[in-house]
Amino acid sequence: MNPMQIVQAHRDHVFYSWVTQNSVNNPIVMDRAEGVYFWDKSGKRYLDFSSQYVNMNIGHGHPKVIAAIKDQSDKLAFAHPGMATEIRAEAATQLAKMAPGDMSKVFFTLGGAEAVENAIKIAKMVTGRQKIVTRYRSYHGASFGAATAGGDPRRLAHDPGIPGIIRVHDPYAYRCPFGYAPKGNPQVYIDHVIQTIEFEGPENVAAILMESITGFNGVIIPPDGYWQALREYADKHGILLICDEVLTGFGRTGKMFAIEHYGVVPDIMAMAKGLSCGYVP
Structure with missing residues (x-):
């Protein structure tokens, strides 16, 4: 053609x-x-x-990756999730070694939005609670639940979406929603999230779901102390902390995962993109 x-x-x-x-x-x-x-x-x-929308972390056509994919396809192209395979065992083991803190279990999905969807499901099932706190400028994917969780205005065509999503403002110094531009006010950003959860009832909140660093909607880097304060508050109230590392994971920020810059260990991390660099789902 x-x-x-x-x-x-x-x-x-x-x-x-x-x-x-x-x-x-x-x-x-x-x-x-x-x-x-x-x-x-x-x-x-x-x-x-753009690295094909922040995807090809190791570049296109890497010969070692292509050779490994071919070798695996020749040997075994697919096995359903109930089967055990050497390659899945190796992948999960390596991811557990890379992950911060004591994170040690991997649930494999086909992409970032699906990872976020399952993170939400897990948080609700584990806690028995229904509310998820997210940010207005977050992007978590284009599937129904992930789009609802994000703040991207393109979600509006599908509102009301899934129930239980509570949004807060980003810690955005340059366009500060609280009038502190351009320097920002870290304590105000922390207090805003905590106060919102207090109004919603922390006993009703299953998880705080946020990009470790807001990506497509401004590359908004949280100030020092922000993630640490949310971790402390979440622990106090039995709320899970979910970090979306789909954009920032696998070396994009100088560490393997962006949340590591803050010395915080989340309960769940969603990852994709750089995980396979687009070579396979």
């Missing part, structure tokens, strides 16, 4: 995410990729600044 045929086939048969379908004009026809570059069908080379 030539580039025009490929684009037309996409218009005719592919649903694009996060856009109205009639607004799809002329997307780049990506043909191949290697390292930090990809090429279109005409041979034009592009520097992949």
Whole structure:
């Protein structure tokens, strides 16, 4: 197929995410990729600044990864979750070693949104509570529950979404929602989250679910003391702490996971993207 045929086939048969379908004009026809570059069908080379939406942490076409995928596919391509396999055992063991603190169990999913969905389900089942505290500027995925948990305005078309989501403001110094821009006020941000939970009843809150560092909606880095205070408050009231590391995990911030900058160990971490770097789901 030539580039025009490929684009037309996409218009005719592919649903694009996060856009109205009639607004799809002329997307780049990506043909191949290697390292930090990809090429279109005409041979034009592009520097992949977005890393395919913060996905290809190790770059495109890594020969060791491709060889490992091929070798595993030749040996065993699929086993249902009830089976035990060497490769799953190795992956879970390595993830447990990488994870902060005493985190030691892995539930495998197919992507970040599904990881968040299951984190919410686990938190509600473990605590017997129904409310989840999230942030207005968070992005947790595009599935029904994950979109509800996020603050992205594109969720509004699907409101009211899943029940029990309580949102708070981000610790955003530059555009401070409490009038302290541009320096911000860390204690006010902490008090805001705690006060919101107090109004909702901490005995009703299953979890605090937040990106360790807010990603797509501003790269908002929490001040020192923020995560530590939330951890302390959550422990006091039996609330689970869920860190969404889908964007920030696997070296994106200089540590394996962004939450490690704060010396805090969450109860649950959601991860994807850099976990497989897009080579497999």
